Amino acid sequence: MFALQLKRVLLPGFTTVTALLILWFAVTTQGFFTLDNARAILASMVFVGMVSIGMTLIMVSGAFVSMALATTATISAMIFMASLSFGLPVAIALTVLVGALTGALQGVAIGGWNANPIIVTIAAAAVLEGVAVAFSHGATINPTGTSYTVLNAHLFGLPVGLYALAVLALTAESILRFTRLGPMIYLMGDNRAAARAAGLPIGRIGTAVFAIAGATASLAGIFMASFNHSASLLLNRGTLGYDAIAAVLIGGAAIGGGRGSVLNTMIGVAIIAIVSDLVLLRGFTTGEQILLKGLVMVAFAVGVHLRQEQRA
Amino acid sequence: MKPPSPLLSVERVSLSYGRFKAVREASFSLGAGEVLGLCGHNGAGKSSIVRMLSGLLRPDSGQIVLDGAPCAFRSVSDAQRQGVALVDQELSVIPALTVAENLALGEPGLGLRGTLPREEARRRLDAVGLDHLDPSRPLEDLSIGERQLVEIARAIGRDARLFILDEPTATLNTADIEHVFKAVRRIAAAGCGVIYVSHRLDEVLALCQQIVVMRDGAVIAEQRAEDLNAAKLVELMIGHAPKPVTKTARTADDGSRILEVSGLSTEPTVDDFNLAVRPGTVTAIAGQVGSGGSDVLRALAGLAPTAQGDVMVQGRRVPLGAPRRSISAGIGFLSADRKGEGLFLSRSISENLLATRLRALSPHAVLQGSRMRATARKIASRIGIDQNRLGEPVRRLSGGNQQKTFLGRCMERDDISVLMLDEPTRGVDVGGRADIHMLLRELASQGVAVIFASSDLEEVLSLADDVVVMRAGRIVSNVPVAETDNVRLLSDMTHARLSEQVA
Structure with a gap:
């Protein structure tokens, strides 16, 4: 009861205040409103963006989140670098295929056998991490050849990866809206027992969702490797998966599906x-950066979800 | 003698959900010490009225006047502070605490496990007729009816003046219903007002002094209960006298069987269940809750992992244990647990209607938007749901319309030859029930075999062609409906000899 009242008071101002605060920060930060900085922001969306596409599908389908996507990206980066000797198209295809397969395996367990998604994906992350260590012997994997640099190219001033992200996002959104899989994902996320009783192929839906998520995470890995001209265990710096989860929550997806x-x-x-760009320009220390980013994400995610609760 | 100003008056109140007008300029009033019955078809606007009076929703226009003062409730707790107590299916008492601790919940100055002085707890329990209940008993030992009474007792402690009881007896047994009745009479005698919302017209007529009937969001009648009877009420609620369900003329048995079940058993309930069903007939599996009818249907639907037995649909064997297999064999199933295992509550009506036919609407996996809209509209008009509401989440529908939406999923389909329903009209009011029965007869006349499990004698006798009675997981009798009546049914359900040989 008290929480309800608290929400009523806090709600109207909540998101607005956070947004204004960010705007004020932006105005008072030197170098924020420049074309170069805008490009930098857009370019920095690529990796988190790709991972969060898959994360969105997973959350909508009712499987909460995957803890394995960041690791999938890392190991995909390694496979990509190592397989460049077969040529760029083959390397991309092979990497995405492996990513999709690792996702699909988790999807079979989660969708088909109703295993707990958090446990399955944490286990998968551990296995993938182990495979990555064995694969790289802890060292950095360097590319053979320079064919991958085409993925770092710019088109009309923006990196190729950003176009790839746009295409992927639109494709995923189209799958949700215009294909048979889309409504099935929403229905399964809303009520799994009802979906089963209604005869929806829940095993296949779960497998498809996790396979797509694995594929988009691999693509993130491919672009990460190209950007860094190498691949190693340190590639995702630990925040990729969490940033993707935060992005999905800020975007208003229901945690329960x-x-x-x-x-x-x-x-x-x-x-x-x-x-992220603002805290960087402001010259905060790494610790402060993580703290501030965390606070902003909490504010947005909470604001968005309070609003939805009121509408429902 | 009526007091000069009523305890509650609702004045020209309206409420819309989007384009749908749920309540149109409804007005009625309630005096202190009075019990008012609120009746209506599903979707008539009863629940919306309840939600506005309890602070869950605010009216778009009009006002609610409590004790002569207009009030705008800002929240449920605000409404509670101003003296409104809502008692509905979702009880807010806590099973892990004792009765006394529950009574003390929310009391200023007491913590979560604080207790009231013993006399005070006693006084409140006495006020609702729980004279002999020990306040130190844990609440989880109490029946649902007693828990409701504890909730009412708690509201008395908050000095509530207006009590709203929303379908309080829907899940209660006869003894508990009697308790609730007594409590209602006592709180009314103490000078409070009670609004009693129920589908059970006999209860409303017995308990209430004043009856308000709603239809399509408007108040149709506000009359003294002594001027009304059940037949008149039904007529007011649905706008015309109810049509009797027409049964398909009984065709001669040509020996065709659409469904044949032999030796079906499920651990631990059903034992050696046999049944043969002709196309175009309605078969009831009657029995009290837990007697096995529901388990038989679940097994045939593929939802019972331990089920064993031979099931043939149109001469082809159906493997048990996978819902998809049963559905592709032509068996449709509507669970009794509409919310848990039936509807997708936060998705739209049209998505719910189309959920099971997505494959047919998406050749090459791409959805055909115009065909989907046309199909949804067609089903909606057949089941009688406003086409303007198709985009609304199912959560907002009344129980009856939810059940129709659920049923709509299995209509307009050629691939379903056997339709099974578990308690097809549970939580559905008189009008909705008649509509659903008519739809089921219509399906049967198109050649579908309809099978339903029910514990409701009247439903069994009025809807079925053949009646199978089950008790303790076994078939007691299987006869055409003409050869049975409610006396025989009830005796079969409760105490007839189990050893009787069944054809």
């Missing part, structure tokens, strides 16, 4: 990119 959209998640990705 049944609601959410990839395009809204992209707004979440943009907000995270802007905040």
Whole structure:
């Protein structure tokens, strides 16, 4: 009861205040409103953006989150670098295939056997991490050849990866809206028992969702490796997976499933990119950066979800 | 003698959900010491009125006047402070605490496990007729009815003046219903007002002095209970006298069987269940809750992992244990647990209607938007749901319309030859019930075999062609409906000899 009243008081101002605070920060930060900085922000959306596409589908399908996507990206980066000797197209195809397969295996357990998604994906992350260590012997994997640099190219002033992100996001959103899989994902996320009783192929839906998530995480890995001209265990610096989860929540997807959209998640990705950029320009220490980013994400996620609760 | 100003008056109150007008300029009043019955077809606007009076929703226009003062409730707790107590299916008492601790919940100055002085707890329990209940008993030992009474007792402690009881007896047994009645009479005698919302017209007529009937969001009648009877009430609620369900003329048995079940058993309930069903007939599996009818249907639907037995649909064997297999064999199933295992509550009506036919609407996996809209509209008009509401979440529908939406999922389909329903009209009011029965007869006349499990004698006798009675997991009798009546049914359900040989 008290919480309800608290919400009523806090709610109208909540998101607005946070947004104004960020705007004020932006105005008073030197170098924020420049074309170069805008490009930098957009470019920094690529990796988190790709991972969060898959994360959105997972959350909408009712499987909460995957803890394995960041590691999938890391190991994909390694596979990509190591397989460049077969040529760029083959390397990309092979890497995405491996990513999709690792996702699909988790999806079979989660969708088909109703295993707990958090446990399965944490276990998968541990296994993948182990494979990554064995694969790289802890060393940095360097590319053979320079064919990958085309992925770092710029088109009309923006990196190729950003176009790839846009295409992926639109494709995923179209899958949700215009294909048979889309409504099935929403229905399963809303009520798994009802979906089963209604005869929806829940095993296959779960497998498809996790396979797509694995594929988009691999693509993130491919672009990460190209950007860094190498791949190693340190590639994702630990925040990739959490940033993606935060982006999905800021985008308003329901934690329990049944609601959410990839395009809204992209707004979440943009907000995270802007905040990361601001704390960087302001010259905060790494610790302070993480703290501030965390606070902003909490504020947004809470604000968005309070609003939805009121509408429901 | 009526007091000069009533305890509650609702004045020209309206409420819309989007384009749908749930309540249109409804007005009625309630005096202190009075019990007012609120009746209506599903979707008539009763629940919306309850939600506005309890602070869950605010009216778009009009006002609610309590004790002569207009009030705008800002929240449920605000409404509680101003003296409104809502008692509905979702009880806010806490099973892990004792009765006394529950009574003390929310009392200023007492913590979560604080207790009231013993006399005070006693006084409140006495006020609702729980004279012999020990306040130190844990609440989880109490029946649902007694828990409701504890909730009412708690509201008395908050000095509530207006009590709203929303379907209080829907899940209660006869003894508990009697308790609730006594408590209602006592709180009314103490000068409080009670609004009693129920589908059970006999209860409303017995308990209330004043009856308000709603239809399509408007108040149709506000009359003294002594001027009304059940037949008149039904007529007011649905706008015309109820049509009797027409049964398909009983065709001669040509020996065709659409469904054949032999030796079906499920651990631990059903034992050696046999049944043969002809197309175009309605079969009831009657029995008290837990007698096995529901388990039989669940097994046939593929939802019972331990089920064993031979099931043939149109001469083809159906493997048990996978819902998808049963559905592709042509068996449709509507669970009794509409919310847990049926509807997708936060998704739209049209998504719910189309959930099971997505494959047919998406050749090459791409959805055909216009065909989907057309199909949804077609089903909606057949089941009688406003087409303007198709985009609304199912959560907002009344129980009856939710059940119709659920049923709509299995309509307009050629691939379902056997439709099974578990308690097809549980939580559905008189009008909705008649509609659903009519829809089921219509499906049967198109050649579908309809099978339903029910513990409601009247439903069994009025809807079925053949009646199978079960008790303790076994078939007691299987006869055409003409050869049975409610006396025989009830005796079969409760105490007839189990050893009787069944054809």
